[in-house]
Amino acid sequence: MAVEPRQLSDRLRAVRARIAEACARVRRDPAEVRLMAVIKTQPPEAVALAASLGLTLFGENRVQEAELKRPAVEALLADAPARLASPLEWHLIGPLQSNKAARAAALFQVVQTLDRPELIQRLDRLQQARMRESPGLTPLPVMLEINLAREPQKHGAAPDMAPALADSALACSGLRLCGLMTVPPDLPADQARPYFAQLRELSGKLRETRGLNHQPWDLSMGMSHDFEAAIEEGATLVRLGTALFGPRE
Numbered sequence: 001m002a003v004e005p006r007q008l009s010d011r012l013r014a015v016r017a018r019i020a021e022a023c024a025r026v027r028r029d030p031a032e033v034r035l036m037a038v039i040k041t042q043p044p045e046a047v048a049l050a051a052s053l054g055l056t057l058f059g060e061n062r063v064q065e066a067e068l069k070r071p072a073v074e075a076l077l078a079d080a081p082a083r084l085a086s087p088l089e090w091h092l093i094g095p096l097q098s099n100k101a102a103r104a105a106a107l108f109q110v111v112q113t114l115d116r117p118e119l120i121q122r123l124d125r126l127q128q129a130r131m132r133e134s135p136g137l138t139p140l141p142v143m144l145e146i147n148l149a150r151e152p153q154k155h156g157a158a159p160d161m162a163p164a165l166a167d168s169a170l171a172c173s174g175l176r177l178c179g180l181m182t183v184p185p186d187l188p189a190d191q192a193r194p195y196f197a198q199l200r201e202l203s204g205k206l207r208e209t210r211g212l213n214h215q216p217w218d219l220s221m222g223m224s225h226d227f228e229a230a231i232e233e234g235a236t237l238v239r240l241g242t243a244l245f246g247p248r249e
């Protein structure tokens with residue numbers, strides 16, 4: 001069952017209130033926290049509905065799913081472009097296989113899940129080629145995904161690899177490093193909190209030592225069950241699926 005308009009707008013209002021309360025607890029400006037709708041398994045109609053309610057940032061886990069869904073969403077919205085708050089932004093938040101890097105570069109505004117040197121090099125080469133073909137194109141914004149607890153079943157680089165990966169991304173003229181992303185162990189929010197603090201500290205050190213303090217930068221952390229803790233620890237982009245669309249089938 002796709003989400004009903006009333007349900008989605010009620011949940012969106014509740015989520016925005018919880019974001020504002022979490023910000024108030026730590027004296028942050030709610031404008032510093034962007035809300036991403038995670039649309040894996042959601043039909044195009046649900047995404048178009050979310051866009052019509054003012055959401056502009058969408059996260060998809062799979063290249064192939066986004067390839068099918070994005071044109072369908074755009075077709076649904078073609079009648080109502082004037083009502084959109086601003087252009088939609090699509091981020092890849094699931095693992096990227098090297099053989100899909102070209103499709104990802106063409107499809108997403110941001111790839112949040114770089115976690116190994118070969119993938120960085122490959123995406124850089126592809127984007128440089130795209131930039132040569134289309135002189136208006138700019139470097140592709142990318143984030144490093146960090147596997148803080150080194151969970152073997154999860155993607156993401158070990159935290160001690162982050163400086164080397166950041167340096168290789170920073171050396172790429174086809175890429176623009178714009179933040180760190182993490183999916184911490186699946187624990188209650190209070191127990192996930194130290195991981196959020198750890199990502200903030202890692203990020204602070206990287207930015208300081210690489211002179212990135214004045215560049216656009218995101219800390220992408222926090223999901224439906226733990227986003228308030230993530231915001232209290234410094235998240236600038238929270239990724240919510242269930243809290244907006246309800247349980248996935």
Ligand SMILES: *Cc1c(COP(=O)(O)O)cnc(C)c1O
Pocket residue numbers: 038040061093094183223224225239240241242243
């Ligand atoms: C599915 C997913 C989310 C959203 O999860 P919810 O618990 O439904 O909010 C966020 N980030 C990533 C990387 C995901 O795969």
